[in-house]
Amino acid sequence: AQKVTQAQTEISVVEKEDVTLDCVYETRDTTYYLFWYKQPPSGELVFLIRRNSFDEQNEISGRYSWNFQKSTSSFNFTITASQVVDSAVYFCALRGLYNFNKFYFGSGTKLNVKP
């Protein structure tokens, strides 16, 4: 089965705090791809990152970083020094190699950053 679980429904932090959004996935594919998207209040999903299953190197982009751990089937997303503009719903998604038209989305984590 292919499944993505985002156990944190909603998180509230104060500006400048660090926050980690959890993503746990299940897949039978040996090759797969993981994604994070941001959905601000306007509604459009904005692509943030894609990670291949054979590349476990962590990635940092400005205040954003991603920790991919195959051993625990997790692909967590950390925002350092959060800002009010980071307030949004964040989705983690999984895509397998062979059914690549099918993206499996988690239910999303709503992040509220308070000034």
Add this chain to the structure above:
Amino acid sequence: DGGITQSPKYLFRKEGQNVTLSCEQNLNHDAMYWYRQDPGQGLRLIYYSQIVNDFQKGDIAEGYSVSREKKESFPLTVTSAQKNPTAFYLCASSIGLAGNPADTQYFGPGTRLTVL
């Protein structure tokens, strides 16, 4: 500017009416998708198309229909058979079969449909 456009942004429908949501892309992508999002929920796949004149049902296709006559366009019709159509509808596109396996989906701004 390359991107995906959806229209209208807000749509109101009376019960029993069919409505069509527009999705256009100028990214030269082969694959296009329609998702439905309910409040506080994730995305559910309605239909997808890998190439012109071809489309496949997703997880919740009942009460919806699509067409793919042009590469750039993938309109979604919400029919009167859809029992609970009030939702946020998102269109997406990706390179598709010609792309590499790490193909990414890019999304439009969405259409919010309300049934009165």
